[in-house]
Amino acid sequence: DAGVIQSPRHEVTEMGQEVTLRCKPISGHDYLFWYRQTMMRGLELLIYFNNNVPIDDSGMPEDRFSAKMPNASFSTLKIQPSEPRDSAVYFCASSPFRGPDTQYFGPGTRLTVL
Amino acid sequence: AQKITQTQPGMFVQEKEAVTLDCTYDTSDPSYGLFWYKQPSSGEMIFLIYQGSYDQQNATEGRYSLNFQKARKSANLVISASQLGDSAMYFCAMIPGGYNKLIFGAGTRLAVHP
Numbered sequence: 001d002a003g004v005i006q007s008p009r010h011e012v013t014e015m016g017q018e019v020t021l022r023c024k025p026i027s028g029h030d031y032l033f034w035y036r037q038t039m040m041r042g043l044e045l046l047i048y049f050n051n052n053v054p055i056d057d058s059g060m061p062e063d064r065f066s067a068k069m070p071n072a073s074f075s076t077l078k079i080q081p082s083e084p085r086d087s088a089v090y091f092c093a094s095s096p097f098r099g100p101d102t103q104y105f106g107p108g109t110r111l112t113v114l
Numbered sequence: 115a116q117k118i119t120q121t122q123p124g125m126f127v128q129e130k131e132a133v134t135l136d137c138t139y140d141t142s143d144p145s146y147g148l149f150w151y152k153q154p155s156s157g158e159m160i161f162l163i164y165q166g167s168y169d170q171q172n173a174t175e176g177r178y179s180l181n182f183q184k185a186r187k188s189a190n191l192v193i194s195a196s197q198l199g200d201s202a203m204y205f206c207a208m209i210p211g212g213y214n215k216l217i218f219g220a221g222t223r224l225a226v227h228p
Contacts (some may be wrong), residue, residue, distance in 0.1 A: 030216060043205065044216040056215070091159060095214070102149065103216055105159035 004106035006092050012112045018080040021109045023092030024073055031095040033103060034067055038088045046090075049075065078106050082113045100106070116141050116210050118214060118219035119192075126225040135183070135191040135222045141198030147194045148189040154202040154223030163203075165195070174200065196226045 005024040012020055025032045033048040047057040052069045060067070064083070069075040079086055089110050093103040117140040121200045127133040139148065165180045169179040173180045181190040193200055208220040 033216075035212070035216075042220055043216075045215045048214055050214075070187075089157060093159075095217075101147070101165055102161055104161060105151075106125075107158045110157070 002044070002095050004104055005090055006090075006106035006108060006109050009107060010110045010112075012068045012114065013082055014114050015083055016081045017113075018033060018078065019086075019111060020081045020112075021077040021090050021092075021111070023075045023077070023106060025075070025094030026039045026096075026104060028072070029094035030106075031097075031103075032075050033093040033095070034075070035091040035093060035105075036088045037091065037108070043091075046077070079111075087111055087113050099111075115142075116208065116217050117218055118206050118208050119159065120206055122222045123220070123225045124225070126227055127193075129198060129226055129228050130195055131195045132192060133196055133202050133205075133224065135193070137146070137189045137191065137219060139187050139189060139204050139206075139208050141157035141208065141210045145212040147209045148180070148182070149207045149209070149216070150189075150191045151205045151207060152200075152202045153205065154199075156187050159205075163191070193224075198228060200224060201226045 007022045022042045034046040037043045046059045048068045050071045067077045089108045091108045095101050095103045118168045119138045146167045148165040152160045161174050163178045165182045172182050177194045179192045203221045203223050205221045207216045
């Protein structure tokens with residue numbers, strides 16, 4: 001079975017540009033998560049969806065960040081406009097069930113904002 | 115407060131030896147899940163092992179075992195017969211009951227020496 005797929009794997013952009021990160025969860029998983037990993041803050045949850053509906057976006061840092069899940073097999077995380085402090089690794093993960101169930105991570109997108 | 119503490123920033127072990135990575139957690143929820151993930155230098159997050167708070171026995175997955183001591187709120191990872199490929203960052207994480215949010219520790223960097 002294919003795991004969680006993320007694209008692009010690396011993104012380098014200039015401050016002020018729009019960035020779109022993409023994720024395809026594991027088929028049949030009802031939950032999708034976006035995490036961000038930085039040296040300063042470690043791994044932190046940004047937002048998660050259940051059956052394509054955003055459930056908790058309290059981790060989204062500010063209005064420049066937005067996430068959508070138009071269908072069960074695709075999600076995007078958009079940053080507009082991007083800033084150098086957004087440089088991080090962004091992970092998408094999916095899980096089949098609610099609660100303490102295993103989340104399977106994609107390979108991550110390493111974002112560098114110059 | 116929900117928190118994961120990993121007190122060992124770095125560890126090293128000789129190849130073929132066993133090593134224990136420490137993890138303590140804090141939650142008031144009676145139901146929770148504990149996880150260990152491995153992050154090699156390539157950056158992906160690899161799920162290793164899961165322990166539910168109501169599980170009576172310690173979880174094992176191949177060379178990985180989780181030493182779960184509920185009263186002490188500890189969930190240490192034991193890697194037996196270390197291999198060079200085990201060199202990586204290891205993250206302990208928790209999902210408190212009723213939530214889907216993975217709470218991560220700061221990680222322990224393990225180096226396996228030949």
